[in-house]
Amino acid sequence: MKKWLVSAGACVLVLAGCGDGSEQETENEGMQVTVSFSILADFAEQVVGDRGTVEYLVPIGEEPHEYEPVPSDFQKVSDADVFYVNGLDLEEWLSGLVQNVGDVPIVELTEGIEPVPLEGEDGADPHAWLSPELAHVYIENLVEDLVERDPEGEEEYRENADAYLEELEELHEWTVEETDQVQEENRYIVMSENAFKYFGRSYNFETDGVWEINSHEEGTPGQINRLVDLVEEQQIPALFVESTIDQRYMETVSDNSGVEIYGEVYTDALGTEGSGAETYIDMMRHNVETIVSGLTQ
Numbered sequence: 001m002k003k004w005l006v007s008a009g010a011c012v013l014v015l016a017g018c019g020d021g022s023e024q025e026t027e028n029e030g031m032q033v034t035v036s037f038s039i040l041a042d043f044a045e046q047v048v049g050d051r052g053t054v055e056y057l058v059p060i061g062e063e064p065h066e067y068e069p070v071p072s073d074f075q076k077v078s079d080a081d082v083f084y085v086n087g088l089d090l091e092e093w094l095s096g097l098v099q100n101v102g103d104v105p106i107v108e109l110t111e112g113i114e115p116v117p118l119e120g121e122d123g124a125d126p127h128a129w130l131s132p133e134l135a136h137v138y139i140e141n142l143v144e145d146l147v148e149r150d151p152e153g154e155e156e157y158r159e160n161a162d163a164y165l166e167e168l169e170e171l172h173e174w175t176v177e178e179t180d181q182v183q184e185e186n187r188y189i190v191m192s193e194n195a196f197k198y199f200g201r202s203y204n205f206e207t208d209g210v211w212e213i214n215s216h217e218e219g220t221p222g223q224i225n226r227l228v229d230l231v232e233e234q235q236i237p238a239l240f241v242e243s244t245i246d247q248r249y250m251e252t253v254s255d256n257s258g259v260e261i262y263g264e265v266y267t268d269a270l271g272t273e274g275s276g277a278e279t280y281i282d283m284m285r286h287n288v289e290t291i292v293s294g295l296t297q
Contacts, residue, residue: 029053031150034080036091037064038270039129040109040138042280044084046164047142051153055080063244063268064090065215069097077101082149084109084142090126092215107145109138116197118212125213130267131198132172132284136165171281178292179203186295190231191240192219192249195267210249214268219249224256231257238262238294244269262294 031052035041041056048054057073058064064086077083078101085091087108098106113134115124128134143161147154179187187205189196194209208230210223231239231253239254239261241247247261254261265287271277277286 031082031146031153032080033082033084034076035084036086036094037067037268039268039280039283040084040086042270043109043135043138044142047139047146047157047161049156049160051150051156052081058269060269060272061244063214065092065213065268067091067093069093073097074100077104080104082107082145084145086110086126086129088113088115088124088126088128107141109141111141112137116201119194121212125195125197127195127267128198129280130196130284130287131202132168132175133202134198135168135171135280139165139168167281171284175203175284175288178288179205181292182295185235186237188234188236188295189240189291190227190236190253191242191265191267192245192247193242193267195242210253214245224249224252227253228256231259237297240265240291240294242267243271262297263290265290 029052030050031048033044033048033052033054035044035054035056037058038056038060041054044054055076057069057076058067074097077097081104083101083104083106085094085106085108087110094106098104110126110128113128115128117123118125129138139161143157146157150157182205189200189205189207190209192210193214194207194212196205196207199205200207208227210219210227230236236259239250239257239259241250241261241264243264243266245267250261253259266277266283270279270283271286277283
């Protein structure tokens with residue numbers, strides 16, 4: 001049976017099942033935290049610090065929309081004190097996973113964020129993390145939930161969170177300054193998945209893609225032709241591709257519109273080691289620099 005509870009500003013799903021020994025594990029080993037994908041792992045690590053361990057399920061390089069859990073994922077979730085997910089229907093595979101784990105609370109970290117609706121489809125866009133202005137909501141939900149689960153660690157959790165929130169505020173202010181360089185007529189972000197809606201709402205950009213969300217990916221001739229027409233009509237100066245998505249769709253848009261693919265951005269995962277995008281802050285700095293450079297060339 002599933003029961004929704006509201007706890008400290010975060011939405012918690014308690015899974016009825018057979019759990020054992022979680023309190024003893026917490027005392028002996030610290031908090032064991034599992035999250036759905038790498039960006040949430042970085043957020044969690046910033047707050048958990050030395051009071052526990054953080055693992056994530058979706059490997060870097062894969063996108064989290066239609067991920068298929070492997071046997072080791074069930075163990076990671078079963079062993080965890082809490083399982084943090086994005087919510088907003090990002091983890092569509094979640095229902096199949098939770099049927100096979102025990103009493104593990106699932107916490108949605110986007111609670112409190114005003115959803116941006118999908119264009120022409122039901123549901124909300126899940127990519128709230130791509131707006132540095134909204135990243136603080138993830139951290140605030142994390143720290144409040146962790147404090148409730150591990151009250152003895154409150155001081156450390158809050159110190160860690162406060163320090164990271166300062167870094168996120170600096171990232172937001174820097175993003176405002178950088179994006180101000182882009183002329184009004186060029187403030188259009190176009191790539192395969194229309195993932196930068198929250199970023200666009202925060203920093204005054206229009207956004208579009210071949211498709212709205214990866215789980216609804218099609219890449220039909222009609223979708224591609226529509227985007228080619230948009231690029232030509234709006235005289236968009238640059239296109240972008242994502243690190244986790246087949247680039248052939250945008251290559252077709254580029255070939256047919258005559259507009260170059262300027263660079264690669266990170267949307268659904270952090271970068272691999274050596275990429276310069278191994279943390280959320282580095283990832284978003286890379287994204288902003290790439291987008292601004294492409295649209296101001």
